[in-house]
Amino acid sequence: MGEYLVRRILQSVVVLFLISVFTFGLIHAAPGGPTQIFLSPGLSVEAGKIKAHELGLDQPIPVQYLQWMGNILSGDLGSTFKNNIPVGDILWPTVKNTLILMGAAWILTLIIAIPWGIYNSTKEYGLSDQTASFISYTGFAMPAFWFGIILQSYFSLKLDWLPLSDMYTMGKEGNISDLFMHLILPVSVLSLGMLAGYLKYARSSMLEVLEQDYIRTARAKGVKENKVVFRHALRNALIPLITLFGLDLPILVGGAALTEAVFNWPGMGRLFVEMANSREYSVLMAITLLGAVFVVVGNLIADILYAVVDPRVQLSKGGKS
Amino acid sequence: MARKILEVNEMSAGFFVNKEILKATDRISFSVEEGQTLCIVGESGSGKSVTSLAVMRIIDYAGGMILEGDIKFNGEVLSEKDQDEMRSIRGNQIAMIFQDPMSSLNPVFTVGEQIAESLRLHQRKSPKDAMKMAIDLLREVGIPSPEVRARQYPHELSGGMCQRVVIAIALACRPELLIADEPTTALDVTVQAQILDLLQQLQRETGMSIVLITHDMGVAAEVADRIVVMYAGGIMEEGSVEEIFSKPSHPYTVGLLKSIPGFEAKTEEDLYTIKGNIPRINQLPGGCRFHPRCPHAMDICRREEPGFFQLGNDHKAACWLFEEHSDESPLSPRINIGSQGEVTV
Numbered sequence: 083m084g085e086y087l088v089r090r091i092l093q094s095v096v097v098l099f100l101i102s103v104f105t106f107g108l109i110h111a112a113p114g115g116p117t118q119i120f121l122s123p124g125l126s127v128e129a130g131k132i133k134a135h136e137l138g139l140d141q142p143i144p145v146q147y148l149q150w151m152g153n154i155l156s157g158d159l160g161s162t163f164k165n166n167i168p169v170g171d172i173l174w175p176t177v178k179n180t181l182i183l184m185g186a187a188w189i190l191t192l193i194i195a196i197p198w199g200i201y202n203s204t205k206e207y208g209l210s211d212q213t214a215s216f217i218s219y220t221g222f223a224m225p226a227f228w229f230g231i232i233l234q235s236y237f238s239l240k241l242d243w244l245p246l247s248d249m250y251t252m253g254k255e256g257n258i259s260d261l262f263m264h265l266i267l268p269v270s271v272l273s274l275g276m277l278a279g280y281l282k283y284a285r286s287s288m289l290e291v292l293e294q295d296y297i298r299t300a301r302a303k304g305v306k307e308n309k310v311v312f313r314h315a316l317r318n319a320l321i322p323l324i325t326l327f328g329l330d331l332p333i334l335v336g337g338a339a340l341t342e343a344v345f346n347w348p349g350m351g352r353l354f355v356e357m358a359n360s361r362e363y364s365v366l367m368a369i370t371l372l373g374a375v376f377v378v379v380g381n382l383i384a385d386i387l388y389a390v391v392d393p394r395v396q397l398s399k400g401g402k403s
Numbered sequence: 404m405a406r407k408i409l410e411v412n413e414m415s416a417g418f419f420v421n422k423e424i425l426k427a428t429d430r431i432s433f434s435v436e437e438g439q440t441l442c443i444v445g446e447s448g449s450g451k452s453v454t455s456l457a458v459m460r461i462i463d464y465a466g467g468m469i470l471e472g473d474i475k476f477n478g479e480v481l482s483e484k485d486q487d488e489m490r491s492i493r494g495n496q497i498a499m500i501f502q503d504p505m506s507s508l509n510p511v512f513t514v515g516e517q518i519a520e521s522l523r524l525h526q527r528k529s530p531k532d533a534m535k536m537a538i539d540l541l542r543e544v545g546i547p548s549p550e551v552r553a554r555q556y557p558h559e560l561s562g563g564m565c566q567r568v569v570i571a572i573a574l575a576c577r578p579e580l581l582i583a584d585e586p587t588t589a590l591d592v593t594v595q596a597q598i599l600d601l602l603q604q605l606q607r608e609t610g611m612s613i614v615l616i617t618h619d620m621g622v623a624a625e626v627a628d629r630i631v632v633m634y635a636g637g638i639m640e641e642g643s644v645e646e647i648f649s650k651p652s653h654p655y656t657v658g659l660l661k662s663i664p665g666f667e668a669k670t671e672e673d674l675y676t677i678k679g680n681i682p683r684i685n686q687l688p689g690g691c692r693f694h695p696r697c698p699h700a701m702d703i704c705r706r707e708e709p710g711f712f713q714l715g716n717d718h719k720a721a722c723w724l725f726e727e728h729s730d731e732s733p734l735s736p737r738i739n740i741g742s743q744g745e746v747t748v
Contacts, residue, residue, distance in 0.1 A: 294506065295501055295506040295507045296506065296508055298461060298507075299501060299507045299508065299509070300509070301461050301464055302459060302493055302499040302501075303493065303498075303520060303521050303524065303572065304492070304493040304494035304495060304521070304524055304525060305520065307486070314509055314512075318509070318510065391511070392511060394510055
């Protein structure tokens with residue numbers, strides 16, 4: 083297990099390095115650099131060049147990459163071109179806000195989807211199953227921003243039950259119940275989207291397991307039906323779902339750009355869009371790398387949980403995860 | 404005559420598919436005496452497994468049901484019991500082992516846990532006692548170092564070992580009746596023999612009755628006291644093992660016996676096959692269900708379904724050929740059973 087972890091972490095370092103090279107190249111290949119953003123009509127071309135030189139943007143891209151990498155390794159995420167604000171000061175608060183939003187949506191989704199999906203697998207095509215199917219298709223088909231706007235127009239503008247947008251009412255920053263009220267609408271939008279997939283996965287995974295021979299063996303032993311489902315089938319049905327948890331972990335930080343925009347939520351998704359518009363390379367790179375770290379960590383967590391639930395998976399024997 | 408432990412009377416079992424009833428077994432009747440081994444033989448799709456699922460009433464969970472007739476176990480009518488009552492019988496008085504031992508065991512529990520579960524369920528043993536008994540059972544079914552094996556998962560065991568574990572699960576509560584559905588089909592030939600020997604040895608020790616379902620006439624010859632030959636959901640022939648092998652009468656039984664590859668068979672042409680395929684249960688032919696494949700089919704076979712004709716004291720066949728002369732079998736090929744139970748045609 084320890085050996086496995088070390089090997090996986092070393093692999094992750096290589097993966098992260100490659101991702102950083104790739105995204106750095108990609109961002110710099112995008113048309114329109116930061117200098118063009120600074121170029122207000124009053125600024126001369128020469129002034130722009132001087133500014134670019136100051137920021138090191140006239141250097142060859144590999145040199146820029148090495149400088150950036152050197153800073154990252156010494157713990158310096160860099161600063162914005164505009165106003166020279168340290169990246170961390172901008173980034174960390176938005177990371178926290180996004181985690182609050184996505185974490186709430188994710189937990190809500192799992193709490194609803196897994197028990198409900200399992201229940202539906204035992205009552206295939208019943209009323210509850212049909213309802214869940216309807217919700218799934220709706221969730222898959224409906225664009226999040228559109229659903230968000232519909233909820234806003236009904237629950238905030240028309241009924242005035244819930245706040246329209248933002249994270250806190252002005253002057254109530256840090257108030258938990260105020261935060262809760264602000265979470266309801268965006269979490270509903272995000273949960274519906276995630277529920278669509280998890281409901282279907284939980285149901286189909288369970289259905290598949292319930293048809294296995296060992297379930298028949300359990301029934302032939304005289305095991306009670308609820309024990310057949312919750313003891314014999316559930317653990318097997320969770321195995322594929324665990325992969326899904328791990329792979330979905332990165333959406334905790336990256337999955338909500340549109341929803342954050344609609345609800346004016348001060349999170350990472352919104353920040354990324356803003357920073358992409360103003361070509362703030364260092365912020366974009368920091369967000370991308372953070373996303374990559376989440377992907378790598380999510381996969382690792384999925385593999386470890388996999389081995390915990392499924393005795394057939396042995397991490398130490400290499401390549402078998 | 405020994406007491407009848409299982410009696411199946413005119414039992415039809417089937418499935419609802421697209422609002423249509425598909426009968427997988429058609430008014431079949433047979434019985435098993437105490438301590439006896441009954442083999443149900445027939446090719447795939449003949450309704451053997453459905454019969455066993457119906458007796459266990461697990462068919463209810465597979466989307467099927469018993470449509471008519473009844474099943475009596477020790478005089479109790481199983482086909483009228485609800486699932487709660489059945490649960491106290493399943494795994495306790497009637498146990499079952501299945502075809503593929505590797506997939507019959509739950510991959511996320513140790514084999515010890517899986518054996519102990521029956522004991523905790525039906526005999527209210529404590530987890531510790533149940534585990535101790537599970538280890539004894541593993542030893543009984545011939546698994547070396549059972550203390551170690553009990554803590555292992557099914558994927559760490561070979562197919563033959565897994566089948567021994569499945570047998571241990573089935574025997575945990577000392578059932579009066581064991582239903583074995585193709586218990587050796589998924590195993591190597593050498594392991595097959597070991598498993599059959601084990602079942603027979605355990606039967607001698609415990610006195611249980613066995614219903615063994617197989618498509619392999621060789622297996623039937625080795626272990627059966629009585630044989631029921633099924634085809635497309637109906638019983639074609641029934642009799643003691645001696646009668647069936649010395650005087651096979653129904654053309655289907657004869658075909659099955661001839662299909663056993665002999666040592667003389669050198670080329671593909673030497674291998675006898677019954678022409679055609681078993682019909683789908685929703686497309687059964689009229690008259691005798693075997694007539695389209697029967698080399699002796701007559702006019703009446705296409706028109707009318709034959710009843711049973713008594714061929715001997717303990718031997719009957721559902722075939723029009725025996726209408727006139729029900730004491731001799733005109734079709735009997737030269738079939739010999741060797742001292743080891745091997746069959747030559």
